[in-house]
Amino acid sequence: MNLDPASTRTGFHWPPFNTVHHLHLHVISPIEKMSGIRKLMFPNPNNYWFVSVSIKIIRLILNMKDKFLLYVFSFCRQTM
Numbered sequence: 001m002n003l004d005p006a007s008t009r010t011g012f013h014w015p016p017f018n019t020v021h022h023l024h025l026h027v028i029s030p031i032e033k034m035s036g037i038r039k040l041m042f043p044n045p046n047n048y049w050f051v052s053v054s055i056k057i058i059r060l061i062l063n064m065k066d067k068f069l070l071y072v073f074s075f076c077r078q079t080m
Contacts, residue, residue: 003029009042012056017049
């Protein structure tokens, strides 16, 4: 597959705008041949319903950090 990175769009749908409820990456190429409805579904990343890979990774890391801190806090409360 000869994909041109400049003509490829990758990203994730952002809840509640996702219809499939598991994490999966969209890779669309060539973006110049997308239909009008596809341009609405997969716009330039980082808007209300479609985000780039880097934004999703940051969000996952922050979510894991929050869950870890809640776990540590609850563990500390139990041991006191």
